[in-house]
Amino acid sequence: MIKDITIGQYFNGKSVLHRLDARMKIILTVVFIVSIFLCQNFWSLGLMVLFTLMTVIVSGVPFKMVLRSIKPIAIIVTFTSLINIFYVRGGTSLVDWRFIHITTNGVFTALFMATRIVCLVVISSMLTYTTTPTMLTDAIEKLLSPLKIFKIPVSTLAMMMTLALRFIPTLVDEIDRITNAQKARGANLDDGNFVQRIKALVPIIVPLFVSSIRRAVELADAMDCRCYTGGPGRTRMKQMKFHLRDFASLFVILVLIAGIVVLNYYFGAVLVK
Amino acid sequence: MKEKVIIKFDNVSFAYKADEGETAATGVVDGFSLDVPEGQFLAVLGHNGCGKSTIAKLMNGILVPDSGKVTVDGIDTSEDDNVIDVRKTVGMVFQNPDNQIVATIVEDDVAFGPENLGVDPKEIRNRVDDALKAVGMYEFRGREPHRLSGGQKQRVAIAGVLAMNTKCVVMDEPTAMLDPHGRQEVMDTIRMLNKERGITVILITHYMDEAVKADRVVVMDNGKIVLDGEPRNVFKNVEKLKALGLDVPQATELAYRLKKAGFPIADDILDEEECASAVLKVLEVK
Ligand SMILES: Nc1ncnc2c1ncn2[C@@H]1O[C@H](COP(=O)(O)OP(=O)(O)O)[C@@H](O)[C@H]1O
Numbered sequence A: 001m002i003k004d005i006t007i008g009q010y011f012n013g014k015s016v017l018h019r020l021d022a023r024m025k026i027i028l029t030v031v032f033i034v035s036i037f038l039c040q041n042f043w044s045l046g047l048m049v050l051f052t053l054m055t056v057i058v059s060g061v062p063f064k065m066v067l068r069s070i071k072p073i074a075i076i077v078t079f080t081s082l083i084n085i086f087y088v089r090g091g092t093s094l095v096d097w098r099f100i101h102i103t104t105n106g107v108f109t110a111l112f113m114a115t116r117i118v119c120l121v122v123i124s125s126m127l128t129y130t131t132t133p134t135m136l137t138d139a140i141e142k143l144l145s146p147l148k149i150f151k152i153p154v155s156t157l158a159m160m161m162t163l164a165l166r167f168i169p170t171l172v173d174e175i176d177r178i179t180n181a182q183k184a185r186g187a188n189l190d191d192g193n194f195v196q197r198i199k200a201l202v203p204i205i206v207p208l209f210v211s212s213i214r215r216a217v218e219l220a221d222a223m224d225c226r227c228y229t230g231g232p233g234r235t236r237m238k239q240m241k242f243h244l245r246d247f248a249s250l251f252v253i254l255v256l257i258a259g260i261v262v263l264n265y266y267f268g269a270v271l272v273k
Numbered sequence B: 001m002k003e004k005v006i007i008k009f010d011n012v013s014f015a016y017k018a019d020e021g022e023t024a025a026t027g028v029v030d031g032f033s034l035d036v037p038e039g040q041f042l043a044v045l046g047h048n049g050c051g052k053s054t055i056a057k058l059m060n061g062i063l064v065p066d067s068g069k070v071t072v073d074g075i076d077t078s079e080d081d082n083v084i085d086v087r088k089t090v091g092m093v094f095q096n097p098d099n100q101i102v103a104t105i106v107e108d109d110v111a112f113g114p115e116n117l118g119v120d121p122k123e124i125r126n127r128v129d130d131a132l133k134a135v136g137m138y139e140f141r142g143r144e145p146h147r148l149s150g151g152q153k154q155r156v157a158i159a160g161v162l163a164m165n166t167k168c169v170v171m172d173e174p175t176a177m178l179d180p181h182g183r184q185e186v187m188d189t190i191r192m193l194n195k196e197r198g199i200t201v202i203l204i205t206h207y208m209d210e211a212v213k214a215d216r217v218v219v220m221d222n223g224k225i226v227l228d229g230e231p232r233n234v235f236k237n238v239e240k241l242k243a244l245g246l247d248v249p250q251a252t253e254l255a256y257r258l259k260k261a262g263f264p265i266a267d268d269i270l271d272e273e274e275c276a277s278a279v280l281k282v283l284e285v286k
């Protein structure tokens, strides 16, 4: 059961998106996020939404899973929408009753904001659905490697990320074991008020720390034995290579941006100043 | 012709430094000398805390001797400049497979050593595939290590050492955390390394049935060697081994008890088969 946890939220698939180079996917995601904020009217925003939907369909990730990634932001979206509706002024007035003033600008801003946030979250989650954490770490390492000239230890940071990912399941297992051991000794972890429950966690956290430190020492020895120095001169078995599809995907997103600009120009901005 | 010695301990002493405020450290290894010829399968036995792991760590420069000298393929381990060369010669497999696997994918972990050595990517690929095939884990190359059984993880760790092309592998109780099935897998792999690839194996263990399979057994007590020889000759000393808090293989134990009970039975019995035929012989005589 616990042994089966997956790190991150990778969805195993064979789509084009899965096969795109992880570096390109990170770049595309950033470009997309920026272009979301270029939209000025419902036409260009609509194009964005269409593109997002297409991405989800192409990836083959079930809609249910995508919805799950939106769930946590539902509250934020609702909240910002309400604030926008009640506080943004301008355009024609829709409701003007006592202290409640709702204008077209308010409603439009709310709609815009909500759509943008949802698109943003869906697209970013597409990145993590179609890329394994390992590929992501490698890609981040490659993309950040120019920072080495500023003496930032990019490879070491990437190694730390890899080790963190590697040890999450091990530590989850360990927590499970310690919890059971403490329960067997009569620890009561499920009852009591908030403070009592926090206190009940101490007998779990302390052994967890002790064992983690021991693990770290052993791991350091094991890495030493395999000649890890953290210094330069390290090669990688898996070389990342851009394929035609990566350039094609870049082209697609550039076309999308062009589309947004054209639609913005033809239909004008929706918000009246 | 004399065999080439690959690991040599020359009158080595070592003690862990005491922390401040504690009493002075006691020597854990004291005047230790040992020659391991190339290609040997050596088993090291000893009760808990007698310094086996310390010896293992002295073998590839994780620890360096306070006095005396450890040489690996003629290289002194105590010089900082030699550390990479030493570790290219002597690989190490530890007890807990979880604490020595560094990557989130099996083949990436096996590639870790050669990557650190700056080997060419294509060559790494070949070595990784070869090593995984050798330990029978090739089909699992794309898996996540935490989904493997203990025996499988330990085989991945062995593949990681193999991919570094070391001449020598030191294993510190590699089967201690495994179930009988996993132990069997790992033992088979270790013997394959030694017999088919000619790799020198130093196996630290407290399972007697594993030690029986070795070419030579060294028994330690308090950081010193107390018995050294072929398994047959070492396990003969049943009383001495028991005094050291060690067991003997079950078959040896049975023969020993029969002998004590007055039966004329050989005292250098190692496994069930030998025991059975010896008992038969005794019965026939009667
Ligand atoms: N890192 C350490 N610091 C201090 N003392 C240690 C350390 N590791 C082991 N020891 C002590 O050294 C002795 C030998 O330990 P070890 O070589 O691990 O024995 P073995 O592997 O045979 O059980 C033990 O008494 C142990 O307590």
Ligand SMILES: [Mg+2]
Binding pocket: B052, B053, B172, B173
């Ligand atoms: Mg030990």
